[in-house]
Amino acid sequence: MTSAPPPSSSTSGLRVDAERNRQRIVAAAREAFGEHGIDVPLEDVARRAGVGVGTLYRRYPTRADLITAAFETKMTAYADAARQALADPDPWHGFCGYVERICAMQAGDRGFTTVLTMTFPTAKQFEADRDRAFADFATLVERAKSAGKLRPDFVTEDLPVFLMANAGVLAATTDAAPDTWRRLVGYLLQACAAPTAQPLPDPPAPRQLYRAMLRATRHQRDRS
Template structure:
């Protein structure tokens, strides 16, 4: 009996643990690479493109994600949580108006830096249900920021949560045209928009960026 027990093979599960760890590392590497690729190039890339950027084999990419949409969902979930977090930070600001401004600046920065995010949330590129679900999850937090600023008397009473993505869409258009000419130009137009949103503005707010000169304008429009 003792001799038979000694010859019994060990279970195979312990050697599999390093493989699972490797698989998770590759998955996280692909997600991080996808965040960079989507931000720079938008969603019109392939899983092969992401695999090359991550430095892993294409076969590895397809073992972790069945298709590009699965990878987009994995990347976008963390990004969406970050956007909701920005609205929650705005709600915790002691000044309701400054909290609203903080939210516009922070989300505007994300949209300026992340082409894929703009395409999903603002332009509805890709799966329509993904874009709709994202907006549905964001709307309560954004609505709370707006309501708080209105209750303070600082924000116009006729602003609604649906105004926010349209304002960001306008700013996104500025970003798209001016990225290679003046990347921060969108902050000029955000300041103009915020002045228009204020209920209690006594004087115009100084603009953080000067207007494009004619040469810059021509280059931006090209």
């Protein structure tokens, strides 16, 4: 049985160039999305990366493909934050610290602000990290409730609602009053405390919230 011939130097060079272009595109997308949000024209991303727009589209055929590539590392950090919050011996402190940390991640990156309120069903690893974060957050919620610190009617679906609210505040105030989001988060966490809890309207059903996030995703794609 004859072995396959080794790749030619020209083939290896093309692979190196392709990987270099990929890294440039992802880095440029992170920068552009972080500064201007995920609606930034992809032609601008290609220009920043120093590649043709055709090269960008060959590697990332849709905006969603590029978004998930650009925010893959940050989504992993998002999932890791929940695991770290679980390690806090004080469940209430861990809960509050996690909500503050995730909202701070939103505030530090205009693109991630939107991505956290969207869903990407075809990006398996991306959504797996989100699912891991959600599962750990659910455990964190139950621990804080068991400790008598978190209001008993808090549900995990409230976190995406918090993130959508924070995204709206950030969009309205980032340029003029960039720390306003901190006040919102302070209000939200005080409202979560069990000793001050008052009855709330019923939360949205998980299916309703998922549909809302899908609608936001489609809205972003339609604008691309």
